[in-house]
Every structure is written in structure tokens, then in C-alpha cells.
Amino acid sequence: MRVGELSRRSGVSVATIKYYLREGLLPAGERTGPNQAAYDDGHLRRLRMIRALIDVGGLSVVATRDVLAAVDDPDLPLFQALGRASGTTTTAPDAAEEQDEAWNEGERMLAEQVDERGWQVSAENPAWATAVGVLATYVRLGDADLARQLGLYMRTMEEVARHEVAAVVDRGDRARTVEGVVVGTVLGDTLLAAVRRLAQQHCSLRLLGETPPDPEG
């Protein structure tokens, strides 16, 4: 198919498809002439993934490009492609921030918990800096007791991750597998956050007896 059909079938405008081609999110079509190219179902699938990562996952165009590059790299260990994803999701802290007291306190908290739970993680994982940054922010805001939730978060996320990783091993096609992992991870963040809000509503109704927001009419 050519770009017009790709546009019609994906719901993405031709101009935007051209933009994604320029930015390297979408691989070029197969050349069929000096200035003609053909696209296939792979391009269509890729395009739908791009829109999902951007619209639903909230990734930037650059982050999306990097994540997809990791998907396409056959040498990258599976979940490492994902560290890549998370690194592009959250902005890296500037060097200045890493030198203050709250940062050290946050890092201490995380290291302690990681050690206690016997997690095998590398400090190079961008998620490490992100987590420390959040904990440091709690400390700076004087809500350090919020950081006590860290143990709970680690316990529950370990269970989530165990299931997610287990659900992935039995697949065949690597490309499809990686795609599934990326989508599951990026969109999973959004889904988890939404489910958390629903759970909070449920639990606050249960425990605090706040009036339900439903006006019943």
C-alpha cells in the first residue's frame, strides 16, 4: 500500500506520517521507484503502536523513537529495552540535585529496601534515579513518612513484575514479544495509575465513609 491507504487505515494524517518517517519513528517503505515506496501491515502495526505510546502512554515523540529503536535492536536483552523506555519517560535529574542531603537520604532509603528484599538491580537503571528523585522530593517536602510506603510499593510491584515476566517467556516470535512487553510496560503505567485511583475511591468509601460522588440523578 502507499501512504494514502496507510493514512486511511490508521487514522493518522499523511502529513503526520511523513513527519514520523522524518523523525525515524516509522521505517521507510520499500522503494518501488525513484520516488515511490510501498508500505505493509508492519508499518500499519507500527503506526498504531506509535499512537498508543504517545496518546495513551504519554510518551514524547523522541521517547517513542528511542523505545521503538530498542524494540528493533535484536541484541538488547528483553527487559533492558524497557529500562530504556523508562529512562526516556522521566527526565534525568540534573547533577546539582544529586549532591544534596535529601537526595542522599532518598538513596539510602531505596538502597536499604533493595538490599532487604534481595533485589538484583543496577544503579545504572534509569528507574533507580527516578525512584531516588521521588523519595528525595518527599523528604524535601517534609512528607518523609510517605516514603514509608516504599516497602509496600516494592512488595506489590515485585508481585506484578513476577507475573508480567512469567507471562512473557512462553511466546515464540521475538519481535512480537518485545512489542508486547513494551506496550504492556508503557501502557501498564497508565493503567496501574488509573486502577490505583479507582482503588483509592473504593477504599476511601469503605474506610472513611465519604459520601459517594454519584449524585444519583
Next chain:
Amino acid sequence: MRVGELSRRSGVSVATIKYYLREGLLPAGERTGPNQAAYDDGHLRRLRMIRALIDVGGLSVVATRDVLAAVDDPDLPLFQALGRASGTTTTAPDAAEEQDEAWNEGERMLAEQVDERGWQVSAENPAWATAVGVLATYVRLGDADLARQLGLYMRTMEEVARHEVAAVVDRGDRARTVEGVVVGTVLGDTLLAAVRRLAQQHCSLRLLGETPPDPEG
């Protein structure tokens, strides 16, 4: 204190403080003359919160304004202020999207699980639409089996929410409590996502035996 000191103590430039005042994120200082105003520690705390929500939580300026407005509204039930927060975090789906098959499928999945777990949540909660949107996206991408993780997510987030809600009830000052809840919820999303990445790395090393990314030198 006046704006210069507020700037020095918060690390936010005077120009940006003026901008936040204009945009209604920061309440005006107490007038001490026709063109003079005084700010207090409350302003400083608020300013730090604004930076945390924007920089760490990833909220937009407008979303931050809305969340803070909910914090300031004494009539709003506690965790409903939060639904407000999540509503501004994720963009609402356009009406067109809600009419397609994948959307209905997603809504069916969520409703079934919510019913099964006996959750008391209202469909007006913006998190509902967000969750359905993610599930619908899974369906559209042909990764509907990812949606099977929904039960897992709901189970774990219920535990997280139960602890979070319980940790909140014993506080005294309502304003401080709401602040803590907002910070905990918004930054908690970021922290949970980062912890999930670390857990995924840990679990994938454990289960799949992928080589650790640490180059050891």
C-alpha cells in the same frame, strides 16, 4: 518576606513566581501597600509543592492549578480531590473514540472485574475512562491478552490503596492531610512506575537469566 526572598529560598526565579501568581497556582501575598505584598511560609511550601508536582509528578501547569484548587476546597471529599488530579493527568478520550467496538470491549472487561471484586466506584471517576481507554488500546493492538493482567493490577492496587487510605485517617490538620494525599498520589504514580521497572529488572534476571546490564568495570 517579599518576592526576592521567596525566590531565593525556593530556587524559583522571580519571573516564574510572578507567572505562577498570574496563573493562579500561587495565592497572592498579603498586601502591605498599594504596590507591595508579603509572602509567608505557606507560600514557600506551596511553591515547593508546585515544583514537585510539575517536575517530579509530570503534571502540566494547568493540571497543577486544578489539583491545588481541589486541595484548597474544604468541601471536597478527600480522595475525590484526587480523582480531580487524575482527571487532569490524563487527557479525556474524545467522544468519537467511545463509540467503537474496542472501547466497549474494554469497558466490559473493567466492569466485569470491578463487579467481581465488589468495588464501589463511580463511572464518573475520570480514572474509569482512562482505564477503559488503555484496555481498548490493548484490544486494538491485538494484545488483548495483556488485558488479563487487569485482575492482577486491581488486586495489587487494592492492597496499595488500602494501606494508603489507612495511613491518612489519623492525621489532624485537614489542609496538611490533603496536601500529603495529593503529593503521595501524584508522586506515587511516578514512584510506582520506577519501582515497577526495578522489579521487572530483578524478576527478569531471576527468571530469564538475562545477563545483567552492569559491565563490571
Next chain:
DNA sequence: CGTGAACGGATAGCTCTACTGTCCAAAGCT
């Protein structure tokens, strides 16, 4: 074979967000 739409490629322009800079007259400090 002619003709009008669609194509790829390049480049310029647009809208929105989140600031940043400049100017002003009136305080404030010293």
C-alpha cells in the same frame, strides 16, 4: 496518450506550553 489526482521529499509555518525579559512608576533601604 493525455490529464488529473496522488506521491515522495523538502521546507516553512502554526499552535500551544512554560517560561523569560523588559518596562514602568511606586516603594524601600541606606
Next chain:
DNA sequence: AGCTTTGGACAGTAGAGCTATCCGTTCACG
């Protein structure tokens, strides 16, 4: 008195994410 700072208004800026236009093919159809 003289320099800085203030509150307030408003213009300008940089980057993100498209969108529009132009150009010289190329294709599809009569």
C-alpha cells in the same frame, strides 16, 4: 538622594508536535 527592589502588565522566546505548501514525478483511468 540615589540605588535597588517591588508589583503589574505585556511582549518575546524556545521547544514540541504537528500542518501546509510547493515541486517535480508517477500512477490510474478514460
